[in-house]
Structure formats: structure tokens, C-alpha cells
Amino acid sequence: MGLSIKKILKQTDHRTWDYPKQPYSFYQEWNRALFFHWKVDADILQELIPDGLTIDLFNNESYVSLVAFTMEKIRPRFLPPFAPISNFDEINLRTYVVKDDIPGVYFLNIEASKIISVAVSKLLSVLPYEHADMYRNNKDYFQSVFKKKNFSFAAKYEIGTEITDKTDLDCFLTERYCLYVDANENLYRYDIHHIPWPLQQLTLYELQTDYVLGDLNLNELPLKVQYSSGVQVIAWNKIQV
Numbered sequence: 001m002g003l004s005i006k007k008i009l010k011q012t013d014h015r016t017w018d019y020p021k022q023p024y025s026f027y028q029e030w031n032r033a034l035f036f037h038w039k040v041d042a043d044i045l046q047e048l049i050p051d052g053l054t055i056d057l058f059n060n061e062s063y064v065s066l067v068a069f070t071m072e073k074i075r076p077r078f079l080p081p082f083a084p085i086s087n088f089d090e091i092n093l094r095t096y097v098v099k100d101d102i103p104g105v106y107f108l109n110i111e112a113s114k115i116i117s118v119a120v121s122k123l124l125s126v127l128p129y130e131h132a133d134m135y136r137n138n139k140d141y142f143q144s145v146f147k148k149k150n151f152s153f154a155a156k157y158e159i160g161t162e163i164t165d166k167t168d169l170d171c172f173l174t175e176r177y178c179l180y181v182d183a184n185e186n187l188y189r190y191d192i193h194h195i196p197w198p199l200q201q202l203t204l205y206e207l208q209t210d211y212v213l214g215d216l217n218l219n220e221l222p223l224k225v226q227y228s229s230g231v232q233v234i235a236w237n238k239i240q241v
Contacts, residue, residue: 002029002232003195009234011195015177019193024076024234026219030229033069034142034202035153036209036222037173040064044094044215049106050182052241056096056103058172063118063223064095064108064216065173068142068153071112073122076124086118087136089113091144091153093211093218097174097180099241103190104178107181108213111146125185125190126238140205143204154208157229160201170199173224179239188238194231 003020005027012018042055049055055062068091074083081087093109109130119131125157131148143154163170174197179190202225211218 001086005232005234008195008232009193012193014175014196015193017053017177019177019234020191020236022236023077024193025237026074026235027077028074028136028233028235029072029230029241031070031072033067033197033230034157034230035174035199035224035226035228036066036068036155036207037224037226038064038218038220038222040216047214048108048216049095049097050180050187052187053097053099053106053180056098056172058096058169062096063173064093064218065192066091066093066153066211066218066222068144068155070136071117083190085114086116089136089142089144091132091134093213094179096176099180099187099189102178102189103176104180105176106180108147108216109146109151109211111144111151113144125181126188127181150210152208152210154206156206158203158205158225160203163199163201163226168201169224170226171196174199174226174228180241187241189241190238191236192231192233193235196206197228197231215220 004108075081092114094105118129134144136142180182209218
């Protein structure tokens with residue numbers, strides 16, 4: 001049993017700006033998340049994001065992350081979740097951006113395991129969801145093959161102990177409370193809210209990350225890897241920025 005939405009909304013000490021005053025629009029859970037982080041030249045990343053966004057830097061360095069997780073219970077505010085659509089595996093490839101001093105993420109790629117979930121997500125969010133063939137077991141393996149773009153991912157792993165001393169870089173890479181998306185020649189922002197990600201150590205036994213976008217090539221071992229049991233997420237409708 002998770003936290004109530006009221007309790008989640010009351011926990012705001014970890015945020016650097018207020019979430020919207022309007023009622024939220026969506027609820028979802030991002031569970032059993034694997035984080036893989038690479039340091040990438042900012043000039044390469046700037047070519048992959050829309051005008052109006054700037055690559056966000058940590059100590060003058062820029063990053064890309066692949067996050068593989070299980071989406072669960074996603075639903076509009078006034079509707080219950082419907083498991084055949086609401087629950088699916090997802091991988092997103094993201095970089096870190098800022099606009100008007102509000103830091104967020106921009107998705108370079110989003111793939112999900114269910115065709116119907118992809119269709120509904122694209123319709124409701126304008127996020128660039130696409131279908132990929134995925135397999136995940138309940139313990140230590142996650143695989144995805146995205147034939148359309150010739151992307152593939154596979155990881156065999158072991159979950160370790162809790163990370164109790166998060167670094168500033170850990171927070172930079174995980175504590176992001178909005179996402180930006182471009183659609184129909186416009187730029188939008190989705191505000192989100194959740195408690196801080198609980199992080200654990202992650203040991204890799206196998207890892208394959210074949211993702212090439214422009215001059216970005218993620219075929220090397222990541223700089224940092226982490227696991228999270230997940231967070232309950234509240235999201236608001238997009239606004240044009």
C-alpha cells in the first residue's frame with residue numbers, strides 16, 4: 001500500500017520550485033526502475049533537442065540517462081486504472097535540460113511494451129511513445145528490441161543495498177520535476193511531483209545498450225548505475241512554454 005495522494009502532495013521540501021496550484025490530471029507509478037547514466041558532450045546533445053531548450057550542466061558536464069522501469073496504474077484523475085493499458089514496461093532515453101530556470105528532462109526516445117498503451121499514451125500526452133518488443137522477469141533481467149530504429153537493450157543485474165548518502169550528482173540525475181516535449185512546432189512542459197527516489201546499489205552482470213542518435217552512441221559502459229523500487233507520480237496537464 002503506497003502513500004495517499006494527499007501525503008505525497010504535502011512532501012515538498014526536496015523541490016526547488018512549487019508544483020502547479022491547479023488540480024493534478026494523472027496518477028502513475030514508476031516501479032522497479034533501472035538507471036544508467038553516461039557523460040556526453042553538450043554539443044552533441046544540443047543538436048538533439050528543440051530550439052528553446054538548453055542542456056543543463058552539472059559542474060560544466062552534461063549527461064544522458066537510460067531509465068528502464070515498469071509503469072503501473074497510470075490513469076486520469078477521475079478514472080480507475082485498467083491493467084491491460086495502465087501497466088507496461090518502458091524504457092526512456094533522456095537528457096537534462098533547462099528553460100526559464102526550470103530544470104527538467106527531454107526524452108530522446110521512449111519505447112513501451114504494449115501497442116495499445118503506446119497508442120493511448122501518444123493520444124493523451126503527445127509524448128513520442130513507440131512500441132518495442134520487451135521482456136522482463138521479476139528478479140534480474142530486462143530486455144528490449146526496438147526494430148524500427150535498430151535500438152536494443154539488455155541487462156542482467158543484482159539489486160544491492162540502499163544508497164543512504166546521495167550525492168549532488170545523484171539528485172541532479174534523478175530529482176527532476178518536469179519534462180519538456182515538442183509537438184506541432186510548439187514546446188510544452190509537463191509538471192510532475194513525487195517524493196525523492198529511493199535509490200539502491202546495482203550490480204551489472206550483462207549490459208547491452210545499442211542506441212545511436214545523431215552523433216550520440218551509447219555503446220560504452222555507463223558512468224553510474226542505480227536501482228529504485230519506484231515512486232508514485234502525480235502529473236499535471238501540459239502547458240505551452
